Amino acid sequence: xxxxxxxxxxxxxxxxxxxxxxxxxxxxxxxxxxxxxxxxxxxxxxxxxxxxxxxxxxxxxxxxxxxxxxxxxxxxxxxxxxxxxxxxxxxxxxxxxxxxxxxxxxxxxxxxxxxxxxxxxxxxxxxxxxxxxxxxxxxxxxxxxxxxxxxxxxxxxxxxxxxxxxxxxxxxxxxxxxxxxxxxxxxxxxxxxxxxxxxxxxxxxxxxxxxxxxxxxxxxxxxxxxxxxxxxxxxxxxxxxxxxxxxxxxxxxxxxxxxxxxxxxxxxxxxxxxxxxxxxxxxxxxxxxxxxxxxxxxxxxxxxxxxxxxxxxxxxxxxxxxxxxxxxxxxxxxxxxxxxxxxxxxxxxxxxxxxxxxxxxxxxxxxxxxxxxxxxxxxxxxxxxxxxxxxxxxxxxxxxxxxxxxxxxxxxxxxxxxxxxxxxxxxxxxxxxxxxxxxxxxxxxxxxxxxxxxxxxxxxxxxxxxxxxxxxxxxxxxxxxxxxxxxxx
Amino acid sequence: xxxxxxxxxxxxxxxxxxxxxxxxxxxxxxxxxxxxxxxxxxxxxxxxxxxxxxxxxxxxxxxxxxxxxxxxxxxxxxxxxxxxxxxxxxxxxxxxxxxxxxxxxxxxxxxxxxxxxxxxxxxxxxxxxxxxxxxxxxxxxxxxxxxxxxxxxxxxxxxxxxxxxxxxxxxxxxxxxxxxxxxxxxxxxxxxxxxxxxxxxxxxxxxxxxxxxxxxxxxxxxxxxxxxxxxxxxxxxxxxxxxxxx
Numbered sequence: 001x002x003x004x005x006x007x008x009x010x011x012x013x014x015x016x017x018x019x020x021x022x023x024x025x026x027x028x029x030x031x032x033x034x035x036x037x038x039x040x041x042x043x044x045x046x047x048x049x050x051x052x053x054x055x056x057x058x059x060x061x062x063x064x065x066x067x068x069x070x071x072x073x074x075x076x077x078x079x080x081x082x083x084x085x086x087x088x089x090x091x092x093x094x095x096x097x098x099x100x101x102x103x104x105x106x107x108x109x110x111x112x113x114x115x116x117x118x119x120x121x122x123x124x125x126x127x128x129x130x131x132x133x134x135x136x137x138x139x140x141x142x143x144x145x146x147x148x149x150x151x152x153x154x155x156x157x158x159x160x161x162x163x164x165x166x167x168x169x170x171x172x173x174x175x176x177x178x179x180x181x182x183x184x185x186x187x188x189x190x191x192x193x194x195x196x197x198x199x200x201x202x203x204x205x206x207x208x209x210x211x212x213x214x215x216x217x218x219x220x221x222x223x224x225x226x227x228x229x230x231x232x233x234x235x236x237x238x239x240x241x242x243x244x245x246x247x248x249x250x251x252x253x254x255x256x257x258x259x260x261x262x263x264x265x266x267x268x269x270x271x272x273x274x275x276x277x278x279x280x281x282x283x284x285x286x287x288x289x290x291x292x293x294x295x296x297x298x299x300x301x302x303x304x305x306x307x308x309x310x311x312x313x314x315x316x317x318x319x320x321x322x323x324x325x326x327x328x329x330x331x332x333x334x335x336x337x338x339x340x341x342x343x344x345x346x347x348x349x350x351x352x353x354x355x356x357x358x359x360x361x362x363x364x365x366x367x368x369x370x371x372x373x374x375x376x377x378x379x380x381x382x383x384x385x386x387x388x389x390x391x392x393x394x395x396x397x398x399x400x401x402x403x404x405x406x407x408x409x410x411x412x413x414x415x416x417x418x419x420x421x422x423x424x425x426x427x428x429x430x431x432x433x434x435x436x437x438x439x440x441x442x443x444x445x446x447x448x449x450x451x452x453x454x455x456x457x458x459x460x461x462x463x464x465x466x467x468x469x470x471x472x473x474x475x476x477x478x479x480x481x482x483x484x485x486x487x488x489x
Numbered sequence: 490x491x492x493x494x495x496x497x498x499x500x501x502x503x504x505x506x507x508x509x510x511x512x513x514x515x516x517x518x519x520x521x522x523x524x525x526x527x528x529x530x531x532x533x534x535x536x537x538x539x540x541x542x543x544x545x546x547x548x549x550x551x552x553x554x555x556x557x558x559x560x561x562x563x564x565x566x567x568x569x570x571x572x573x574x575x576x577x578x579x580x581x582x583x584x585x586x587x588x589x590x591x592x593x594x595x596x597x598x599x600x601x602x603x604x605x606x607x608x609x610x611x612x613x614x615x616x617x618x619x620x621x622x623x624x625x626x627x628x629x630x631x632x633x634x635x636x637x638x639x640x641x642x643x644x645x646x647x648x649x650x651x652x653x654x655x656x657x658x659x660x661x662x663x664x665x666x667x668x669x670x671x672x673x674x675x676x677x678x679x680x681x682x683x684x685x686x687x688x689x690x691x692x693x694x695x696x697x698x699x700x701x702x703x704x705x706x707x708x709x710x711x712x713x714x715x716x717x718x719x720x721x722x723x724x725x726x727x728x729x730x731x732x733x734x735x
Contacts, residue, residue, distance in 0.1 A: 018675045331662045335679045371673060373666025373680070374537060376633035393575075396539030416540040423498070423529040424546030426554075433502050450712060460674040465681070465709030468503065475496050475505035479524045485512050 006127070007152060010342030012367035017336040026162050026337050033161045037328045040274025041381070048270065057263040059385040062319035065221075065254045066309065072221045072254045073300065079224025083286025085296040090248075093123035096301050100125060100213060100246050101132045103297055107244055109134065109211045115228060115235040116140035117215030118156060118322055119248050119301060121344035125213065136213065137179075137205045139234040141198050148175040154338030154346060157272050157324040162337050165189040176201050202234065212238040212293070216249045217321065218264060219298075222257045225285045226298065229268055229278050239282050245293035251305050252318035264321060267383035272323035304357030313394040314356045319384040320349055326378035326388060332371060341368060348378035352391040360402040369395035411457070426476070433474040440470035493555050494522040495563040495572070495599070497701075498530035504701045510728035510735070511564050511602060514617075517728075518610055522562065527554035532579055533571035538668045541582045548579045552591035560609060561599045564724045566631025566699050569601040574634060601631055602724055603640040603699060613643045619729045620650030624693035626684070626707065628700040629662050641699055641723055648726060654691040658683075665706035681710040689716055696720045 010016055020026060045051055065072050077087045090096035104112060112129065114120065114136055126136040126147075138147040145160040146153050149171040153159030160168070169189040176183045176197070181204050183197045214235065218227040226247055228235050239245060255261055269278040287296050309315050327333045327347030338346030342364050345353045351368040358365050369392045378388040403410065409417075422428045443451075450466040453459060461467055473481070492515070496508040508524075515522050532547035551572065555561045563569050573596050580589040606612050625645060631637040645653050664670070664680025671677075684707050688696050696711070698704050701722050708720035721735065729735035 014673050014675065017673060021675050021679050331664070331680050332673075332676055336676055369539075370669065371676075373629070373662050373664055373669045373677070375629035375662035375666070377629075377660075377662065380633055393537055393539070396537070397541045398539075400539035400541075412538070413540075416535055416538065416543045419530075419535065420540070420543035420546045423532070423550055426527050426529050426550065429498070429501075429529045436502060457671060460671040461709070463674070464678040464713065465706065466712035467709060468705070470503060471505050473505060475501040475508040476524070476526065478505050478509065480526075484522075484524060485509060485516075 006124070007342045007344070010339075010364055012364050013340055013342070013371040014367065016340035016342060017371070020336045020340045023337075025164070027335065029162055029164050030334055030337050033158065034328045034334045037158075037274055041271060041325060041328065044270045044274055044276055054263050054267055055383055055385050058267045058321075058383055059319060061255060061260045061263060062321075062384055063316075064260075065256050066252065066315060066318055068256075069251065069254065069309065072256055073251055076219055076221040076224065076254055077300070079220075079222065080286055080298055083224045085224065085286040085298050088297060088299045090299050090301045090303070092303050096123050096248055096299050096303070097125055097128035099297070099299050100248070101129065101134065103244065103246050104129070104132075104134050104211060107211060109209075109244075111135040111137060111205075111209055112211045112213050113137050113139050113205055113209040113238045113242065114143075115212065115214035115238045116143050116230065117213070117248065118344060119215045119250050120213060121153060123248070123301070123303060125248070137202075137209070139202050139205065139238060140230070141195060141232055141234075144198055144202070145171060148172065148179070152339055153344055155324060155327055156322050156345065156347070156349075157327075162339070165191060165194060168194055172197055180204055206234075206237045206241055209242050211244040211246070212242040214238060214245065214247045216247050216253055217268070218255045218261060219249050219253045220255050220258050220261065223285055225258065225283050227261065227265075228282045229265070230280045230282070231273060231278055233280055236280050236282050239284060240292045242293055244295045244297075246297040246299065248299045248301055250301050250303070252309075252320075268321050268323055271325040271381070271383040304359075307359060308353075308356035311356060314352065314391050316386050317349065317352050317356050317391060319386055320353065321384060323383055324349075325381040325383060329377040329381045330372075331375060331377065332373065341371065348372060348388045348392075349386070352386075352388055352395060355395045355398070356391075360398050366399045366402075369399060430474070430476060433476070436470040437473055437477070441472045443469045444472060490520075490559045491557070492520050492522045492560045492562060493558040494524050495528060495531070495551075495555065495561050495568065496524065497563060497565045497568045499702050499705075500564065503705070504722065507564050507701055507722040507724050510722065510724040511562070513733075514615065514724060514728040515562070517730075518606070518612060518615060520610070523558070525554040525558075529554075531568045531571040531576075533568060533575065534667055536571065536575045536579060541579060544579045545583045545588075548576050548583075548592065549588060551576070552588065552595050555595050555598075556591060558598065560605060561595065562602055562605045563599065564602045564699065564722060565701070566601045566628050566635050566637060567702065569599050569604075570630040570634035572596055572599040601635055601637055601699065603631075603637055603644055604635070606727075607640040607643060614647035615644060615727050617648040617727045617729055618650050618731045619648050619726045619735060621695050622652040622654055622693045623695045623697050623726065624654045624656040624688060624691040625659070626656055626663065626688070626696060626698040626703070627659055628698050628703045631699050632660060637699070644723070644727060645697070648729075651726070654693045656691055657687045659687075663703050663707045665703045667702070670706055677706070678710065681706055685710040685714065685716065688718055694719060695726075697723050697726055699723045
């Protein structure tokens with residue numbers, strides 16, 4: 001395998017976005033793909049009469065799990081152990097990766113098949129396995145496209161959303177033969193033909209692999225059941241064919257009881273793929289003798305989740321069920337794509353989740369809460385009612401607060417201190433407005449209606465947008481002069 | 490009923506015509522508004538950029554200016570949203586229980602202009618006349634934060650002479666987003682260009698919305714392209730009459 005690219009060293013969002021916005025193919029692919037998914041989602045959500053009640057129910061289940069997370073996790077461990085699974089605890093990516101590598105070494109395997117899993121992307125498992133001489137084969141079609149292309153995922157649900165079918169055909173023709181069964185010579189860019197080539201390529205790996213790695217959409221505490229929701233059946237293959245299965249599960253995936261899966265399994269497919277029900281829902285509870293993997297490991301991963309849980313406003317982000325509805329409705333995401341967010345979690349949820357998991361201090365992470373116009377479309381679409389705009393604003397205040405003791409304040413901080421001073425007293429504001437009115441009168445007398453290029457930060461506005469010349473008189477001065485328009489000449 | 494106009498800092502400094510239109514319109518509807526001189530800004534620019542401490546003086550000015558009024562009316566969905574949904578947060582940050590109590594009084598009494606006309610005054614026909622083709626952009630905070638729903642449309646549909654043209658992808662954000670327009674200006678402009686394109690597709694003479702800050706952004710893109718489309722605040726259209734056309 002070629003070494004996959006990584007998100008390490010990505011520029012801050014504004015710079016990364018600028019490059020992405022200039023990629024016309026990306027813009028076209030994204031506008032088309034998000035438009036299609038938005039339409040499908042809207043149609044299947046509209047047909048559910050009590051959608052709002054369902055959202056509340058889903059949010060309540062996750063909230064209940066999170067508020068008693070310590071007890072829920074202990075119960076999950078007990079249930080899993082009782083059913084023959086081996087439970088591991090991992091504080092961070094390194095510990096989790098080490099556990100998977102140790103299991104692989106114990107069985108002397110040099111390859112694993114993988115179910116699509118965000119958490120393994122988060123911890124860089126494929127790269128860690130590769131460094132230990134173990135090949136990790138992605139078996140989800142889109143993940144396969146990303147992996148073969150030496151590319152990075154740009155969407156939670158549809159990681160190759162930035163690629164069109166002509167580009168995919170090219171990747172398959174170039175790369176499949178280097179890592180397994182080659183693509184047929186007559187490969188076209190018809191979706192069914194591309195999927196057929198992937199099926200042939202992957203089948204060989206499913207039948208050969210002795211170990212699989214998965215994540216989980218849900219982990220049920222009272223029964224010890226893990227749940228994977230998918231569309232292609234590749235997950236079912238991975239979860240049933242190999243002898244050894246390792247599942248890496250973020251601790252926020254806990255659902256208290258089997259019955260409480262109900263609202264979540266109804267919310268997820270409609271919100272993610274825009275389907276009434278997803279094609280494959282796999283559930284497994286430890287080991288079933290003589291059926292499926294006979295050695296089952298579950299790695300319960302923190303990696304910043306307890307940090308997020310400690311944040312009273314931000315903890316709602318841990319309700320996320322990774323449906324990506326917020327990405328598909330986000331006008332920022334639609335234009336920049338996922339790579340600009342510099343993380344496997346892009347879009348609105350990524351803009352809050354990454355800072356919550358990692359904390360403040362890194363300039364790239366600190367730029368993410370600002371990567372939003374706060375339009376609120378994400379909150380409206382979120383099936384578990386995460387108030388993303390509220391969390392974004394909260395995280396912005398954490399970023400600002402982390403700079404309060406800077407020896408040299410940023411120009412922005414100085415400007416806002418000035419604004420705070422002016423807004424404390426209307427007389428100060430009035431004086432500032434009079435200065436602006438003088439400028440306005442002069443410019444208007446010269447026939448100007450809009451300002452030209454402004455120097456400094458104002459240039460960020462005027463480089464691409466006109467700005468009107470200030471009025472000759474502020475509203476408050478007009479009010480005083482005319483007694484509220486009662487004696488307007 | 491004592492009614493105060495919260496004109497907003499952007500309208501005060503940049504678009505006084507909108508404030509004047511609100512005064513004229515409400516006077517025509519039988520409501521004499523006060524303009525409390527102590528008002529400055531709702532604090533939203535600071536809150537939404539993360540400067541909570543810096544928002545405290547603005548919120549103090551707000552409650553000082555508007556305490557005692559039965560209704561506070563503003564021609565901005567965004568600033569109404571700030572007063573209704575963010576002032577409590579700022580008050581909590583200040584640690585001042587008195588400010589929190591004052592905010593609890595002013596917040597629920599703050600109405601966006603169309604909410605006030607339709608819900609409080611019970612009017613959907615304000616006797617306006619505006620003989621032009623118009624397309625309406627529902628700004629995000631009025632749509633999703635306040636939930637003004639179709640109130641602006643109801644009011645526009647009753648304006649004589651006005652031809653209302655549907656705006657494609659109307660509910661998509663224009664890309665203004667306060668300091669987002671500066672901090673992420675490239676993305677902001679990309680969104681604004683798409684909004685401007687949809688506006689031009691309608692063939693309407695006038696783009697109308699309930700927030701001048703969003704209009705300043707969309708209008709800035711339209712004007713830079715010399716598009717020949719006029720942007721107007723909803724209040725100015727509703728204030729327009731045959732005797733005194735906008």
